[in-house]
Amino acid sequence: MDAFELFRKLGVGAKFDLKRFGQDAARFKVSFIGSEDGDSDIGGKRKRKEEERDVRTKKKKKKTKSNQVEVKGKEATQGTGITWTSSLDRKIQNLPSDGKEKSSMKRLKHLHQEKVNRIRAQNRINVHGCDIPDPVCTFEELQSEYRLNPRVLQNLRDAGLSSPTPIQMQAMPLMMHGRELLACAPTGSGKTLAFCLPLLAQLQQPANQGFRGVIISPTRELASQTYRELLRLSEGVGFRVHIIDKASLAAKKYGPRSNKKYDILVSTPNRLIFLLKQDPPAIDLSSVEWLIVDESDKLFEDGKTGFREQLATIFLACSGPKVRRAFFSATCTADVEQWCRLNLDNLVSVNIGHRNTAVDTVDQQLLFVGTENGKLVAMRDIIKKGFLPPMLVFVQTIERARELFHELVYEGINVDVIHADRTQQQRDNVVNSFRSGKIWVLICTALLARGIDFKGVNLVLNYDFPTSAVEYIHRIGRTGRAGHQGKAVTFFTENDKPLLRSIANVIKQAGCPVPDYMVGFKKIHSKVKRRLEKKPPKRSTICTTPRFLMKTKGKDQKKGNKKYIYDK
DNA sequence: AAAAAAG
Numbered sequence: 305m306d307a308f309e310l311f312r313k314l315g316v317g318a319k320f321d322l323k324r325f326g327q328d329a330a331r332f333k334v335s336f337i338g339s340e341d342g343d344s345d346i347g348g349k350r351k352r353k354e355e356e357r358d359v360r361t362k363k364k365k366k367k368t369k370s371n372q373v374e375v376k377g378k379e380a381t382q383g384t385g386i387t388w389t390s391s392l393d394r395k396i397q398n399l400p401s402d403g404k405e406k407s408s409m410k411r412l413k414h415l416h417q418e419k420v421n422r423i424r425a426q427n428r429i430n431v432h433g434c435d436i437p438d439p440v441c442t443f444e445e446l447q448s449e450y451r452l453n454p455r456v457l458q459n460l461r462d463a464g465l466s467s468p469t470p471i472q473m474q475a476m477p478l479m480m481h482g483r484e485l486l487a488c489a490p491t492g493s494g495k496t497l498a499f500c501l502p503l504l505a506q507l508q509q510p511a512n513q514g515f516r517g518v519i520i521s522p523t524r525e526l527a528s529q530t531y532r533e534l535l536r537l538s539e540g541v542g543f544r545v546h547i548i549d550k551a552s553l554a555a556k557k558y559g560p561r562s563n564k565k566y567d568i569l570v571s572t573p574n575r576l577i578f579l580l581k582q583d584p585p586a587i588d589l590s591s592v593e594w595l596i597v598d599e600s601d602k603l604f605e606d607g608k609t610g611f612r613e614q615l616a617t618i619f620l621a622c623s624g625p626k627v628r629r630a631f632f633s634a635t636c637t638a639d640v641e642q643w644c645r646l647n648l649d650n651l652v653s654v655n656i657g658h659r660n661t662a663v664d665t666v667d668q669q670l671l672f673v674g675t676e677n678g679k680l681v682a683m684r685d686i687i688k689k690g691f692l693p694p695m696l697v698f699v700q701t702i703e704r705a706r707e708l709f710h711e712l713v714y715e716g717i718n719v720d721v722i723h724a725d726r727t728q729q730q731r732d733n734v735v736n737s738f739r740s741g742k743i744w745v746l747i748c749t750a751l752l753a754r755g756i757d758f759k760g761v762n763l764v765l766n767y768d769f770p771t772s773a774v775e776y777i778h779r780i781g782r783t784g785r786a787g788h789q790g791k792a793v794t795f796f797t798e799n800d801k802p803l804l805r806s807i808a809n810v811i812k813q814a815g816c817p818v819p820d821y822m823v824g825f826k827k828i829h830s831k832v833k834r835r836l837e838k839k840p841p842k843r844s845t846i847c848t849t850p851r852f853l854m855k856t857k858g859k860d861q862k863k864g865n866k867k868y869i870y871d872k
Numbered sequence: 873a874a875a876a877a878a879g
Contacts, residue, residue, distance in 0.1 A: 522876080523875065523876080524875095548877095552878065552879095572875085573876065574875090575876080575877060578877050602875085605875090611876075700874085701873060701874080702874080723875095749875085771874095838873070839873075840873060
C-alpha cells in the first residue's frame with residue numbers, strides 16, 4: 305500500500321453532516337436574502353449587510369464547533385458516503401501507538417498536502433476557503449469516492465470524455481461535499497460538466513418529490529444546450545430532466561396538482577418567475593437542493609431591466625432547508641464576489657488561471673477599419689479572400705444585425721441572423737442549421753455571446769466593437785474551445801478609442817501582439833466605462849444601397865427612410 | 873444595448 309492509499313484509508317470514516325448543515329443554511333438564508341415582507345432585493349442596503357455580517361460571524365464559530373463532532377449513523381450523510389479528510393488530524397492524535405508512528409503519519413500527511421498543492425499548481429487551480437476537499441484526477445474517483453452512478457460514467461466515456469478539466473477537478477468534489485461555491489474558469493473549459501456531474505451524483509436517483517436541482521441560464525439557447533447535455537449524461541439512469549419551453553403548458557405540468565415526478569429543471573429566469581407568480585404558484589421549488597446559476601455575472605446584472613431582481617425572486621422560492629447554491633462563469637465582477645462572500649454559507653471560491661482573461665487558444669487581431677463604412681468593405685474583403693466557415697459575426701444591436709444580414713444575403717454565401725426579436729422557431733432553426741453546417745456565417749447579437757458551444761467555429765468577427773472587456777472575452781470564447789485553436793478579428797474605428805486600451809490589454813495578456821501605442825492610452829474613468837456599457841457609441845446605418853434604389857414600404861416611409869441614410 | 877413570458 306503506497307502512502308497515498310494509506311492516507312485515504314485513514315481519512316475514511318468522518319462523515320459530513322449535511323442535515324445539520326442544511327438547517328443552519330436555512331436560518332442563514334432567511335436572515336439574508338429578503339424577508340417575509342417580500343423584500344427581494346439581493347444584497348440590498350448597506351444596513352442590512354451589516355446585520356448579515358454579524359450573523360455570519362456567529363455562524364462561523366458554530367460551524368467550526370460542529371465540524372469537530374463526528375456524526376455517525378442514519379442522519380450522518382443521508383447515504384452519500386462522503387469522506388471528510390480533515391478527520392485525519394484526529395486519527396493521528398488518537399493513535400494509541402508510540403510517537404514514532406505518529407510522526408510518520410504526520411509526514412504522510414505533509415507529503416499528501418504537497419501532492420495536492422502540486423496538482424493544483426499544475427492545473428492553475430486557485431482556491432479560497434476553509435476545509436477544501438482534494439481535487440479529483442479522474443472521473444472514476446467520482447464513482448469510487450462519491451458514488452456516481454456507473455452508467456453516468458459510461459455515458460461520459462461514450463461522449464469521449466476521458467479526464468476532468470481543471471475546473472471539474474476541483475468544483476466536482478466541492479459540490480459533492482455540499483459546499484456553496486463561486487467558480488470562475490475560462491470559456492470552453494468544461495464548466496457545464498463541472499456542475500452537471502456532481503448534481504447527478506448528489507441526487508443519486510430519481511425521486512418523486514419535485515425538482516431537486518435547478519439550473520438558471522441567461523438565454524434560452526444556453527438553457528436548451530445545458531438541458532441536452534444533462535439528457536446525454538443521465539441517459540439510462542432515469543432522472544427526469546425538464547426545460548420550460550412553453551410557460552403556459554408548464555403551468556399545468558408542474559402545478560400543485562401534478563405528480564411531482566421530476567428531478568432537474570433548466571430554465572431562463574423569466575419563465576420560471578412566470579410560473580412562480582401564478583396564484584397559486586404553478587411550480588414548487590421548496591425541494592430544491594441545488595440551485596446553480598450559470599453565467600452568474602450576467603444574471604447579477606443590475607438595473608431596472610436587469611436580471612438581478614429576477615434571480616432574487618428565484619432564490620427566495622428555493623425555500624427548502626437543504627438548498628445549496630453554486631455560481632459559475634468565465635468572468636466575475638467584484639459585485640458578485642462581494643455578494644457571495646456575504647450571503648453564501650462558508651463560501652469556497654475557485655479560480656482557474658487568472659480571472660477575467662481570454663483563452664490563449666484564440667489568435668486575436670485588432671483591425672482598424674477607419675469608418676463605419678470601412679467595416680462593410682473589410683467584411684466583404686474577408687469573404688472575397690475566402691474564409692474557413694463557420695464564422696460568427698457579432699454586432700451591437702438587433703437593428704444592426706438585420707441591416708448587416710440584408711447586406712450580406714446576396715453575396716452568395718450561406719448567411720443567417722439570430723437575435724431576440726426572431727421567433728423561437730426561427731431561433732431554433734438557425735442554431736440547428738449553424739450546428740449542422742448549413743449556415744456558414746451567422747450574424748448575431750449578444751444573445752450568442754455566452755456559453756454557447758458550437759463545435760469548431762473558425763472565426764469570430766467582432767463587426768461592432770464590444771462594449772466591455774468582459775463582453776469581448778465571452779464573444780471570442782465561442783471559438784478556441786476545449787483546447788482547440790480559434791481565431792478572432794475585431795474591427796475598430798475612431799469611435800471605439802475609449803475602450804481600445806482595456807481590450808488591447810486582454811489581447812496582450814493572452815499572448816497575442818498588440819501595438820504598443822494602444823496599451824499606452826490613458827485609462828478611462830470607470831464612470832465612463834459604465835456609461836459605455838449602457839450606451840455604446842452611436843453608429844450609422846449599415847447600408848451601401850443608394851437611397852434612390854431603396855424600395856419603400858407603405859405609408860410609413862418617412863420613418864423608414866430615416867433608417868437608410870447613406871453613410872458617406 | 874441585449875436579454876428575459878405569452879400573446
